[in-house]
Amino acid sequence: MRRIIDVSIITGALLGLGGVLLVYLGNPANSGICVSCFIENIAGALQLHKNIRMSYLRPELIGFVLGSTLMATKTRRFRVRGGSAPVIRFFMGFFLIVGCTVFIGCPIKMFLRLSAGDLTAIAATVGLVFGVWVGVRYIKGGFALPRDEELPRINGFVIPLFTFLLLVFLFLNPSFIKAGQKGPAAWHAPLPISLLIGLAIGAFAQKSGLCITGGVRNFLLVRERTLLNGVITAFLVALIFSILLGQFRWGMNAQPASHLSHGWTFLAMALVGFVSILIDGCPFRQLIKAGQGDVDAGVTTLGMLVGGGLVYVWVLGSTSAGPTFQGKIAVLIGMIFAAVVAMAFRKKKGGSQSLKLKATQL
Amino acid sequence: MLFPLLKGQGYHGEQIVDWLDKLSIAAIAGLTLITVGMLANQEMITRRHDNAEGVAKGGEDSYALQMEMDKKIYEEVVSLKEQGHYPEAMAKLETIIKKYPENSLSYVYLAQLYLEQGELRETIHNYRRAVEMEADYVDERTPLFIGNEIKKLVTEGREKFSREKALKPKDKEVRKALKDVYYLQSRLAGGCE
The missing domain is CATH 4.10.220 (Light-harvesting Protein)
Structure with missing residues (x-):
């Protein structure tokens, strides 16, 4: 037990330190690590959208997946399982990115923004915790997606191999892969450092099972603090290094890549929290699970990638001016979709009996 | 494996x-x-x-081509501005905006003309419109970068409008001006957007 706690805290520390260090070395402000922003970058690099300012194959995400694969293979925890509501998981992945893009950041970036003094992330934190709490209520109320099952091993290698292909593209730089020379895409830490940090975080996250929403969920559900300690460590380490490296700017206004529509920030991150509980993991955790052979998480990752493209094509993402109308509508649709799924997969006590009764009445 | x-x-x-x-x-x-x-x-x-x-x-x-085209479009505006004929320059700009609604440079010139006339609020508002249309104005890696000029103005604007807000907390115009200031400051701060 003690060892698991240590790994979780080490992962948290790596996440916090990596997030701040990558900004210091060239990543966009407050975006040292952001799964949703980086997924959008990768979608742009693959030409799933045409915003060249957001097109770059981020090595950090490649590192997360491959680090997880290497660690899982080494520790014999590469287990190929899947087949649990794949289409639903795909759309959940899409809505995860919608929620993140309306807030402008994933749960990791949320605490990185908070640790850099961005007070607009408070509404996001409250929203995320609220979303997790709603998800936990559904779990307590009998929600569970169908059980996954063991699949032939080749299934588990598809996402890691696809990620490895992206790594090859990153080094070969073929012309069909776009890399923006301006905007956030042009802001990046040196490739080897980004990749190494990604690999290290991916490997430790696989070992510890660290998940931002998972930490909150475990605490709310059974008062278990292992993962939450990792999350808190990540925040504290990021806070300390933000101050030390001069990245700390306290305030609500004029923060990089942020807006003042707190209500929509709350709702967007509530959507992320809720969806993350339903599919068992935040966007970061989905990548790590996809790397360790979880085919369902791989499907979610593909949903996130498509989402990363469509949020630009459909102009769902927020700017400093606030969320767009389309973005607000997409968050609401996401909430409806998640609630319908949560209700549809509830196994209520006596449910089968009452259904039988209704059937005989018909 | x-x-x-x-x-x-x-x-x-x-x-x-x-x-x-x-x-x-x-x-x-x-x-x-x-x-x-x-x-x-x-x-x-x-x-x-x-x-x-x-x-x-x-x-x-592509930047050079665009700048060359813009030079021709805004030749008269620049000339009128240099001669101090601000109302005429603004009237000409209105015509250009109707003809080329997607050209963000119109709003940069509009901002500069308002600045010449001491209208800080309108200056900042038009810089905001320009940046909303063309993010390169606040991207130091592009030749269009005018971020330093904007930064100076928003710093001045923030102090001025914060003072005005303290005096008139319910004034909608002051709050709108402060929103423009915060927007531009956020864009100047960078980040993934």
């Missing part, structure tokens, strides 16, 4: 390597080599000779 996947390992874990497996492995290896070779040949050579220079030069060329 991957080899067991190619050896016909079925659901029950039996290791069967028959002639079809051997043929498949040979074909996969051959196809992989051909693909990698073709990619390397096409991409490495093309990139070295055309792309690497082309992308960078292409970017600069």
